[in-house]
Amino acid sequence: EPRVAVGGVETHPRRVPEAEEVLRGRVPKTSLFEEVAEVAAVAVDPMEDINNNAAYRCGLVRTLTQRALEGAE
Numbered sequence: 001e002p003r004v005a006v007g008g009v010e011t012h013p014r015r016v017p018e019a020e021e022v023l024r025g026r027v028p029k030t031s032l033f034e035e036v037a038e039v040a041a042v043a044v045d046p047m048e049d050i051n052n053n054a055a056y057r058c059g060l061v062r063t064l065t066q067r068a069l070e071g072a073e
Contacts, residue, residue, distance in 0.1 A: 001020075001024070002020045002023035002024055003015060003020060004016045004019040004020050004023070004036065004040055004065060006040065006044060006061055006065075008057075009044050009046050009047070009057045009060070009061055010044060010045055010046060010047060011047055016039075016040045016043050016044070018039050018040070018042075018043040019036045019037075019039045019040040019043060019065065022035055022036045022039050023036055023069075028069070028073045030070070033065075033066050033069040033070055033073075034066060036065060036066075036069060037061075037062045037063070037065040037066035037069070038062060040061050040062065040065045041058045041059070041061045041062035041065070042058075044057070044058060044061050046058055046061075
């Protein structure tokens with residue numbers, strides 16, 4: 001069962017079931033990882049603070065999700 005989770009993006013760490021569903025039952029490959037990363041970035045409701053805005057945090061979710069999936073392959 002695939003699991004995708006984020007921390008430091010919203011007020012609390014959490015799993016991203018929308019991204020997990022995209023992964024479920026599919027063959028791992030780069031194009032799938034890109035799709036999952038995009039879904040994860042859209043699914044989060046990022047907080048903003050004096051250090052980072054919401055767009056930065058969404059981009060970070062996209063990049064790190066894809067890297068994590070590629071590293072796990």
